[in-house]
Amino acid sequence: MTKEYGKIGMLKSMWTYHCPRCRCAKMYKEPFELSNPLNMHESCRICAQKFEPEPGFYFGAMFVSYVLSGWFFVIIALITVFGFGWSVNQTMLLILFLGALTYLRFLRFSRSMWIHFMVKYDKRYGDVLEERHRKAQTSSRSETQK
Numbered sequence: 001m002t003k004e005y006g007k008i009g010m011l012k013s014m015w016t017y018h019c020p021r022c023r024c025a026k027m028y029k030e031p032f033e034l035s036n037p038l039n040m041h042e043s044c045r046i047c048a049q050k051f052e053p054e055p056g057f058y059f060g061a062m063f064v065s066y067v068l069s070g071w072f073f074v075i076i077a078l079i080t081v082f083g084f085g086w087s088v089n090q091t092m093l094l095i096l097f098l099g100a101l102t103y104l105r106f107l108r109f110s111r112s113m114w115i116h117f118m119v120k121y122d123k124r125y126g127d128v129l130e131e132r133h134r135k136a137q138t139s140s141r142s143e144t145q146k
């Protein structure tokens, strides 16, 4: 089980698809279904942040994904062609292979990044959960001592 309390950094929160406001709960439904890769919870169960604040909210995520994957593949192509002396066709094959491999990651990550840009982090939720977790631990410890 993933950690349910405490604070994580913005990049980690983006990368692991956490809620942008509390960074405690996950945005996407788990387990992951290949037929429905963008299956999100409607809102966060900790802080009630809506994951689709308005229709078409993720339109901008398309550009994030375009820029990210564009640079990613250009850099790989430059390294293989000029660094390793691969032919353009070999590089193209590798890019197609990597494209298929990273497609869903880019898709989900760009959405996560987009909502992290738009929604402000509120550290109180993390504080409250951390406090609750600490209390639960100390109370269970004192119960076992009795």
Ligand SMILES: [Zn+2]
Residues within 6 Å of the ligand: 019, 020, 021, 022, 023, 024, 025, 044, 045, 046, 047, 048, 049
């Ligand atoms: Zn939240």
